[in-house]
Amino acid sequence: MSGFALDPRLAADTAPVCDLPLSSVRLMRDARFPWAILVPHIPGAVEIADLATADRRTLMEEVAQVSQALRRVAPCDKLNVGALGNIVAQLHVHVVARRRDDAAWPGPVWGSGGAVPYAEGELDRIIDALRAILRP
Amino acid sequence: MSGFALDPRLAADTAPVCDLPLSSVRLMRDARFPWAILVPHIPGAVEIADLATADRRTLMEEVAQVSQALRRVAPCDKLNVGALGNIVAQLHVHVVARRRDDAAWPGPVWGSGGAVPYAEGELDRIIDALRAILRP
Numbered sequence: 001m002s003g004f005a006l007d008p009r010l011a012a013d014t015a016p017v018c019d020l021p022l023s024s025v026r027l028m029r030d031a032r033f034p035w036a037i038l039v040p041h042i043p044g045a046v047e048i049a050d051l052a053t054a055d056r057r058t059l060m061e062e063v064a065q066v067s068q069a070l071r072r073v074a075p076c077d078k079l080n081v082g083a084l085g086n087i088v089a090q091l092h093v094h095v096v097a098r099r100r101d102d103a104a105w106p107g108p109v110w111g112s113g114g115a116v117p118y119a120e121g122e123l124d125r126i127i128d129a130l131r132a133i134l135r136p
Numbered sequence: 137m138s139g140f141a142l143d144p145r146l147a148a149d150t151a152p153v154c155d156l157p158l159s160s161v162r163l164m165r166d167a168r169f170p171w172a173i174l175v176p177h178i179p180g181a182v183e184i185a186d187l188a189t190a191d192r193r194t195l196m197e198e199v200a201q202v203s204q205a206l207r208r209v210a211p212c213d214k215l216n217v218g219a220l221g222n223i224v225a226q227l228h229v230h231v232v233a234r235r236r237d238d239a240a241w242p243g244p245v246w247g248s249g250g251a252v253p254y255a256e257g258e259l260d261r262i263i264d265a266l267r268a269i270l271r272p
Contacts, residue, residue, distance in 0.1 A: 047203070047214075047215050048196075048199065048203065048215070049199075049200045049204050049215060051200075053197065053200075056196050056197070056200060057193055057196065059196075060184075060192050060193065060195075060196040061189065061192070063185075064184060064185045064187075064189075064192060067183070067184065067185035068185050071185075078182075078183075078220075078221055078222055078225070079183050079184075079185060079219075080218070080219070080220045080221075080222070081184055081218065081219045081220075082216070082217065082218035082219070082220070083215075083216070083217045083218070084217075084218070084244060085214055085216075086214055086216070086241060086242035086243075086244075087242050089214070098222060105222060106222035106223050107222070107246065107247040108218075108220060108222075108246045108247055110243065110244040111244055111247075
């Protein structure tokens with residue numbers, strides 16, 4: 001992790017969940033969607049296509065782990081997985097638990113309006129539940 | 137591939153590029169963005185999280201291959217990779233070459249308005265160039 005620093009915009013928009021071998025898992029501060037991001041601890045990483053094959057493999061398994069954990073904590077109709085980086089270039093992968101009755105369905109969560117804060121205690125409840133699955 | 141059939145909406149919106157070991161690669165019929173999709177030939181596949189680990193690994197490498205090919209054919213500022221499936225559930229992964237001057241930057245391409253047809257010959261030119269890289 002030498003040389004790695006979390007982008008300050010990602011830090012501000014999210015709360016820490018746990019560290020996996022390659023990635024930090026964080027939860028978006030947006031009560032509209034159960035929404036995790038994975039940020040690989042690779043200095044300068046921007047594109048999945050430019051990762052070493054072994055890192056790509058680990059990232060994919062961590063995305064699957066977080067996806068499985070998120071839908072246990074927040075049952076959903078569909079998972080959305082995305083790596084965009086048009087605004088924050090630092091490589092981060094979104095995993096979002098979507099429901100047919102959520103605020104943006106069937107559109108994407110990105111660009112879907114402003115975040116809505118969680119009610120007191122709810123962010124911590126989700127984070128604790130994710131930790132219990134990801135770091136048992 | 138027994139039991140696999142491409143979703144008719146995906147078929148209508150795209151043109152075939154080539155088949156890789158796991159996935160069919162197709163190009164969106166939308167001149168606004170150089171935009172490929174990968175559709176794994178796995179009957180009933182919907183979520184990346186539910187694939188076998190070996191298939192997930194292959195899919196990740198095929199996403200990287202297509203990403204690398206697409207940006208050679210269409211130089212870009214950022215690649216966007218996403219698996220949403222809110223409208224068409226059949227598992228498909230988008231790989232989009234984004235430019236700071238494109239029609240949706242910095243927003244996502246999904247939900248960004250109607251497709252714009254390619255000029256005569258341009259779709260085939262991109263497909264031929266992708267094939268030359270992906271199936272040399």
